[in-house]
Amino acid sequence: MKMDIDRIFEFIRHQSLGNPEIMAKYFEETGYTKKDLDEDDGIYGEYLTYEYLHNAPGYSRTLCNLYIERDNGYISEIDLVFIHETGIYIMESKNYSGWIFGHEKDQYWTQVLKNGKKNKFYNPIKQNQTHIKAVMKVLYALTDKFIFNIVVFSERCELKSITYDNLNTSVINRDVLPTFMRYENANSPKHLNKKEIDALYDMLKPYTLASAKVKEKHRKQYNYSG
Numbered sequence: 146m147k148m149d150i151d152r153i154f155e156f157i158r159h160q161s162l163g164n165p166e167i168m169a170k171y172f173e174e175t176g177y178t179k180k181d182l183d184e185d186d187g188i189y190g191e192y193l194t195y196e197y198l199h200n201a202p203g204y205s206r207t208l209c210n211l212y213i214e215r216d217n218g219y220i221s222e223i224d225l226v227f228i229h230e231t232g233i234y235i236m237e238s239k240n241y242s243g244w245i246f247g248h249e250k251d252q253y254w255t256q257v258l259k260n261g262k263k264n265k266f267y268n269p270i271k272q273n274q275t276h277i278k279a280v281m282k283v284l285y286a287l288t289d290k291f292i293f294n295i296v297v298f299s300e301r302c303e304l305k306s307i308t309y310d311n312l313n314t315s316v317i318n319r320d321v322l323p324t325f326m327r328y329e330n331a332n333s334p335k336h337l338n339k340k341e342i343d344a345l346y347d348m349l350k351p352y353t354l355a356s357a358k359v360k361e362k363h364r365k366q367y368n369y370s371g
Contacts, residue, residue: 167199168192175209176354190240191224194297194319198227201326204339205229206346212355212363213279220363221279226349228342229326231333232291235280237273238319242301249309256302269296270314283348291336297322 171192172178182189191209198207211223225236247254249270256264273294281289294314298304307316317325337345355363 164196164199167196170199171195171209174207174353186240187238190299190319191238194225194236194238194322197319197322198225198326200323201227201229202330203230203335204342206342208346208349208353210355211280211349211352212359213283213352215275215279215282219366220359221276222363222367223276223279226280227295228337228345228349229329230335230337230342231329232293232336233280233284233287233345234293234295235273235277236295236297237269237276238297239269240299240301242299244303244305245298246306248307249311249314257305270294270309270311270316280349283352284345287345291334 168179174195177188177192182192195207195209198205206228208226208228209224211226212220213223214220223235224238225234227234227236241256243259244257245254246257247268247270249268251268252271253265254268256266258264273296277289277292277294281287281292290313292313294311296314296316297319298316300318300320302318304316304318309316315325
C-alpha cells in the first residue's frame with residue numbers, strides 16, 4: 146500500500162517519534178515488524194499512539210492487539226489497553242483524515258474527505274464499549290468505575306462535531322494524548338498501585354500475540370457482520 150500525501154506529511158511530523166527502544170518494545174508486544182508499520186495505516190497509527198503513551202507520567206503498562214472472545218462467541222480485537230495509576234484506558238485507534246462528525250448514541254459516524262466524499266463508519270464509542278465488556282470479562286472482579294473509553298483519532302483529521310455525555314468517555318486527536326494523560330495524572334484519584342497494575346497486565350497479556358487461527362476467525366466474523 147503506497148503512502149498518500151497526508152500520510153507523508155504525518156510521517157514528516159513524526160520524525161521525532163520512532164525511538165528505537167520503544168519501537169523494539171512495540172514489536173515485541175505485538176509481533177509486528179517495521180514492514181507492517183510501513184505498509185498498514187492502522188498499525189502505523191496504533192504505534193504512534195503507543196509511543197505517545199510511553200512518555201505518560203506515573204506508573205503504567207500498555208498492551209496492544211488483544212483478542213478476547215465474548216460470551217456470544219464473537220471475538221473483540223482491542224487496539225490498546227493502557228493500565229495506569231488513575232485507571233484502565235481502553236483505546237480505539239482511528240488513523241483517519243478529513244472531518245469527523247458523530248454522537249455517542251449514533252449507530253454510524255461520518256468522515257468527510259477533502260474532495261467532499263463522505264464515508265460512514267461504525268460508531269467507535271459503541272465499538273469500544275463492546276471492547277470494554279470483553280476486558281471486564283477477563284478482569285471480572287474489577288469495578289468499571291475507573292475504566293475509560295478513549296477513541297483516538299489521527300492529527301490528520303478534525304473533530305468537527307463530536308458529542309458525548311458519559312464522563313468516562315473521551316474522543317481526542319492523537320497529539321493531545323500527552324496533555325490528556327498529564328491532566329489525568331495530576332487531577333484524577335489514584336486507583337491502582339504498581340503491584341495491581343502489574344497483576345492486571347499479567348491477566349490480560351495472554352490475550353495478546355493471538356494465533357493466526359484466532360485472527361482468521363475474527364476476520365471472518367468482522368467481514369460477515371459488515
